[in-house]
Amino acid sequence: MTKFSDLKLDPKVLKAIDEAGYETPTPIQAGAIPPALEGRDVLGIAQTGTGKTASFTLPMITLLGKGRARARMPRSLVLAPTRELAAQVAENFDTYTKHMKLTKALLIGGVSFKEQDALIDRGVDVLIATPGRLLDHFERGKLLLTGVQIMVVDEADRMLDMGFIPDIERIFSLTPFTRQTLFFSATMAPEIERITNTFLSSPAKIEVARQSTASDTISQGVICYKPSRKDRQASEKRALLRAMIDREGDACTNAIVFCNRKTDVDIVAKSLTKYGYNAAPIHGDLEQSKRMEVLQGFRDGNLRILCASDVAARGLDIPNVSHVFNFDVPNHPEDYVHRIGRTGRAGRKGTALTICVPSDEKQLAAVEALLKTDVPRVESPYAPSARMGSEDEEAEAPKRSARAERKPRSQREDRAEKPERSERPERSERPERGPRRGRKDEPVIGMGDHMPSFMAQSFEERRQSANA
Numbered sequence: 001m002t003k004f005s006d007l008k009l010d011p012k013v014l015k016a017i018d019e020a021g022y023e024t025p026t027p028i029q030a031g032a033i034p035p036a037l038e039g040r041d042v043l044g045i046a047q048t049g050t051g052k053t054a055s056f057t058l059p060m061i062t063l064l065g066k067g068r069a070r071a072r073m074p075r076s077l078v079l080a081p082t083r084e085l086a087a088q089v090a091e092n093f094d095t096y097t098k099h100m101k102l103t104k105a106l107l108i109g110g111v112s113f114k115e116q117d118a119l120i121d122r123g124v125d126v127l128i129a130t131p132g133r134l135l136d137h138f139e140r141g142k143l144l145l146t147g148v149q150i151m152v153v154d155e156a157d158r159m160l161d162m163g164f165i166p167d168i169e170r171i172f173s174l175t176p177f178t179r180q181t182l183f184f185s186a187t188m189a190p191e192i193e194r195i196t197n198t199f200l201s202s203p204a205k206i207e208v209a210r211q212s213t214a215s216d217t218i219s220q221g222v223i224c225y226k227p228s229r230k231d232r233q234a235s236e237k238r239a240l241l242r243a244m245i246d247r248e249g250d251a252c253t254n255a256i257v258f259c260n261r262k263t264d265v266d267i268v269a270k271s272l273t274k275y276g277y278n279a280a281p282i283h284g285d286l287e288q289s290k291r292m293e294v295l296q297g298f299r300d301g302n303l304r305i306l307c308a309s310d311v312a313a314r315g316l317d318i319p320n321v322s323h324v325f326n327f328d329v330p331n332h333p334e335d336y337v338h339r340i341g342r343t344g345r346a347g348r349k350g351t352a353l354t355i356c357v358p359s360d361e362k363q364l365a366a367v368e369a370l371l372k373t374d375v376p377r378v379e380s381p382y383a384p385s386a387r388m389g390s391e392d393e394e395a396e397a398p399k400r401s402a403r404a405e406r407k408p409r410s411q412r413e414d415r416a417e418k419p420e421r422s423e424r425p426e427r428s429e430r431p432e433r434g435p436r437r438g439r440k441d442e443p444v445i446g447m448g449d450h451m452p453s454f455m456a457q458s459f460e461e462r463r464q465s466a467n468a
Helices: 011-020 027-037 052-063 083-096 113-122 131-139 156-161 165-174 190-199 230-251 262-274 288-300 333-340 358-371 391-405 409-417 459-467
Strands: 042-045 076-079 104-107 126-129 150-153 180-185 204-207 218-224 255-258 279-282 305-308 323-326 350-356
Touching (some): 011 052, 027 052, 027 180, 027 204, 042 052, 052 076, 052 083, 052 180, 076 131, 076 165, 083 104, 083 126, 104 131, 113 131, 126 131, 131 165, 156 165, 156 190, 156 333, 165 190, 230 262, 230 323, 230 350, 255 262, 262 279, 262 305, 323 333, 333 350, 333 358
Parallel strands (some): 042 180, 042 204, 076 126, 076 150, 104 126, 150 180, 218 350, 255 305, 323 350
């Protein structure tokens, strides 16, 4: 079995790896690190949770061990699709460079341009950025990419989903042709393949798992649920989610709940908090400082349930997530693989449960087509007899009363004083209507033989009469 000591990494890097508690590289690491150390381009394809981040950070640190960065000209560049993933990559560099004197800068939204400019001006060995913020700095004249020796594109398929491919192509054109490129993705869409054919030179291709597969360590299940009424679907789904969490009991040490929409993330988190669950939301509309605070609280174990949009589905390394709950079936089947990949990481066991309502059946079929297997059906823990007496229904009663109280007093009094509608009498019993106002008994007389005399005159006679 391959060990990190067999991979010809810098001794200081090996010391940091040993202190971090790692001994054996994952398959993607064992396959990608040797060609990367040789200076070759690398194309890595692996399912989420397999250790792709260390596959490029470890050889980059070894290769950058010699040399010195110049002001505004980073020696290496790492592109990540989201702020959270970029911050995670930065943490990995901090872990593995603790015995080396390499500098880094993190360029993400939500952070002051002035602070980031100050880091770039001093010169950095490793620049970690999201595409949009990187181009912002470049267009402001604060950054040059002509000194990039190593370029990494992480989670390339997520870049495609988020519309970053034009930005990626532009950034490639700003870097030297002689750069080394390390390209990692969980899937190989046709557009991703086109980019690799264009910008990678004879890459070493490492594929350690079938594209778009879920880890064998994850126990999957789906609950097909039909709401009692369409207007109660949202509240009943929240009640079902709470019942699912309760049924898992102590086995559910922590969990991520995924929703398709940001508004639902907030609603579900608020509902869980209301009923005594330790939950908080994370999505793209939150301030960056708040997102990092919530994420750190979840990692530290201070937060049990993280309600998230797909911004948290890709690449985030939170090793000890016991459960993933899909409140909605994702719109794109690939996102299902990445969502449930937040659990069952590094060989651990994990559980992924999904709620499927009738409107989600097409998306579930697409997921099963991608996985090439059926997701096992699980019995619902939410008893149908409890629907009408659910806590959400009881919570709605005071809201309805409050809405009624907000109506103008005149409307409320009119409704209270309005007598009950009596039955309409038969037509024969109705009283005769009186004469219309202004009606005369005499018949209406038209012109008949009483035509005015002027109308009998010819035009010439009327003209002469007018001139007289």
